[in-house]
Amino acid sequence: MKIKVAIFASGNGTNAEEIIKYFQNHESIKISLILSNNPNAFVLQRAENHRIPHFIFNRNMFYKERLIDEILSLNGINFIVLAGFMWLIPERFVKNYPNKIVNIHPALLPKYGGKGMYGSYVHEAVIKNKEKESGITIHWVNEKYDEGNIIFQAKCKLNPSDTADDVAKKVHRLEYEHYPKVIEKAILQ
Numbered sequence: 001m002k003i004k005v006a007i008f009a010s011g012n013g014t015n016a017e018e019i020i021k022y023f024q025n026h027e028s029i030k031i032s033l034i035l036s037n038n039p040n041a042f043v044l045q046r047a048e049n050h051r052i053p054h055f056i057f058n059r060n061m062f063y064k065e066r067l068i069d070e071i072l073s074l075n076g077i078n079f080i081v082l083a084g085f086m087w088l089i090p091e092r093f094v095k096n097y098p099n100k101i102v103n104i105h106p107a108l109l110p111k112y113g114g115k116g117m118y119g120s121y122v123h124e125a126v127i128k129n130k131e132k133e134s135g136i137t138i139h140w141v142n143e144k145y146d147e148g149n150i151i152f153q154a155k156c157k158l159n160p161s162d163t164a165d166d167v168a169k170k171v172h173r174l175e176y177e178h179y180p181k182v183i184e185k186a187i188l189q
């Protein structure tokens with residue numbers, strides 16, 4: 001029986017695409033569902049391109065109603081991957097999926113984490129503070145932003161001339177290279 005994975009994403013979905021491709025013919029893991037809080041997110045088109053069911057939800061559905069819980073259950077979801085999903089995960093999800101929700105953050109936590117620290121905001125802060133390196137952190141999700149136990153980190157060197165866009169490109173390369181493999185390892189452990 002395959003382990004069924006749901007991906008939560010809010011934006012373009014480049015990480016989601018890499019994850020989908022990585023697990024496309026996997027013998028024991030299947031990307032079964034894409035969920036997004038953004039009806040205009042390109043990740044929804046990526047889901048359609050790969051014939052993966054997708055669902056759009058709003059804040060009320062996510063935090064107050066039990067609709068998302070029911071959708072996850074009806075689809076037999078065993079594991080959740082956050083790939084550019086910007087909302088805090090409710091405590092009930094963390095309890096229902098203990099050590100079965102992972103997130104990727106575009107910095108070396110604990111630096112540059114927390115509410116409001118995502119995407120270009122992280123890279124701009126890294127440049128502003130003249131950091132010599134950045135990277136990615138893959139971590140278990142708990143009830144707080146970016147504070148779950150770290151599973152994996154990868155670093156990239158920064159040059160004094162790097163812009164936030166340069167940092168983003170280096171970080172994206174690390175994300176695409178490592179996130180699918182770390183997800184696989186976390187699921188099969």
